[in-house]
Amino acid sequence: MLAKRIIPCLDVRNGRVVKGTRFADIQDAGDPVALAAFYDREGADEIVFYDITASAEGRCTMIDVARRTAEQVFIPFTVGGGVSDVQQMRELLSAGADKISVNSAAVRRPDLINEGAERFGSQCIVLSIDCARRIRPDGSVWWEVVIDGGRVPTGMDVLYWAEEGVRRGAGELVLNSIDADGTKDGYDNELNRAVAERVDVPVIASGGAGTLQHLVDGILIGKADAVLAASIFHFGQYTIAEAKAYMRAAGIPVR
Amino acid sequence: MIAIIDYGMGNLRSVEKALAHVGAEAVITQDPAVLEQAAGVVLPGVGAFAQAMDNLKAAGLIEPIHRAIASGKPFLGICLGLQLLFETSEERFGDNPELPRGLGVIPGRVLRFPAGLKVPQIGWNTLHFPKQTRLFAGVEPGSHVYFVHSYYAAPADPGVVAAVTDYGIEYCSAVEVDNVMAVQFHPEKSSRVGLQILRNFAALC
Numbered sequence: 001m002l003a004k005r006i007i008p009c010l011d012v013r014n015g016r017v018v019k020g021t022r023f024a025d026i027q028d029a030g031d032p033v034a035l036a037a038f039y040d041r042e043g044a045d046e047i048v049f050y051d052i053t054a055s056a057e058g059r060c061t062m063i064d065v066a067r068r069t070a071e072q073v074f075i076p077f078t079v080g081g082g083v084s085d086v087q088q089m090r091e092l093l094s095a096g097a098d099k100i101s102v103n104s105a106a107v108r109r110p111d112l113i114n115e116g117a118e119r120f121g122s123q124c125i126v127l128s129i130d131c132a133r134r135i136r137p138d139g140s141v142w143w144e145v146v147i148d149g150g151r152v153p154t155g156m157d158v159l160y161w162a163e164e165g166v167r168r169g170a171g172e173l174v175l176n177s178i179d180a181d182g183t184k185d186g187y188d189n190e191l192n193r194a195v196a197e198r199v200d201v202p203v204i205a206s207g208g209a210g211t212l213q214h215l216v217d218g219i220l221i222g223k224a225d226a227v228l229a230a231s232i233f234h235f236g237q238y239t240i241a242e243a244k245a246y247m248r249a250a251g252i253p254v255r
Numbered sequence: 256m257i258a259i260i261d262y263g264m265g266n267l268r269s270v271e272k273a274l275a276h277v278g279a280e281a282v283i284t285q286d287p288a289v290l291e292q293a294a295g296v297v298l299p300g301v302g303a304f305a306q307a308m309d310n311l312k313a314a315g316l317i318e319p320i321h322r323a324i325a326s327g328k329p330f331l332g333i334c335l336g337l338q339l340l341f342e343t344s345e346e347r348f349g350d351n352p353e354l355p356r357g358l359g360v361i362p363g364r365v366l367r368f369p370a371g372l373k374v375p376q377i378g379w380n381t382l383h384f385p386k387q388t389r390l391f392a393g394v395e396p397g398s399h400v401y402f403v404h405s406y407y408a409a410p411a412d413p414g415v416v417a418a419v420t421d422y423g424i425e426y427c428s429a430v431e432v433d434n435v436m437a438v439q440f441h442p443e444k445s446s447r448v449g450l451q452i453l454r455n456f457a458a459l460c
Contacts, residue, residue, distance in 0.1 A: 003380065
């Protein structure tokens, strides 16, 4: 039976791991390759590197991170953050990355998804969506796609963009709740479930995990195929093994 | 030396690094002469079946692959590299009404997962072993390995099946026939278990 996945996410700036809380208040926490190898040994199912480097020169450090990771880490890893053309995708994939995640650039130019999927296959293209919870005048809930680290609203409905992204060739979706991110109050499972029930590709819950029960809820309530988390693992609150044991006890198939 | 066949279908660096990690000398090559000299051959691959066969043809690699297999040296297909060993695939190409033909080394067809399943299957699933094989020596039944695929192989002879996996249906996730071994999953991305499988293969070379 296909296992549900636990994916530690490493925010990387200029080749060093940081962790953003509500996308601000950043703290340094180490070498991305060493951390990825540590998580592989601990039993993580995949690794995501999210590059938050601002400058173009700094971006090249991510290719080096991918290359060094591929030499030491033998689980799938995804690189995202600022990828805006197939040439950048090609460089990161040739360096050894298994998947590329796209976010703001795909909102600005949706053909980026088609181009990546046609060139490298849907399995390589992860569409990451930053989602902001909104209330309509009638009191009903919707989620707006926001870009550029959550700063810029687009007016676009997440449910529309998720389906459109899959139609264009995205092989997986990461739903990052910017409301929940950094709160440790749990994933936005209403969001996760709404999207998971609409698309036939894996959905990865992101933003808000603070306890092991949150991981379980992301799978059982949010219907996610994988859960992404950062702080609860980075700061040693829980090990991956503890998380797996907790999920297994809740009846979730894990590796 | 183990030759990893480069025919423009996906990134081979991870396969090379994983073999290096288990102590094998591996080279990525398109050169039939290198295949000829190699102690073992790996046919990896990610992408479309028909495109892969076209690329192998264009690179003049079809005959060298058949020769390598006939010579008896250990041969390992990975992912698309497993599917290509079979006779045909349901993965159609363009408007061509004919099913694309593979290398035909192992009798059987490559089928699409039935409707109702999330396709591609992406993630960690388990292996179960209908028989003892050299490739899976020391690998516990129920071990997880990493899969990414939309099609699976259905061998005509169940005797060639080295591992099965359950994804809505129970399907063949690895084969072993004499010197020909192939896996539907990615051993180079399957952590300790995958490295053990590559170590087993390298030990035969």
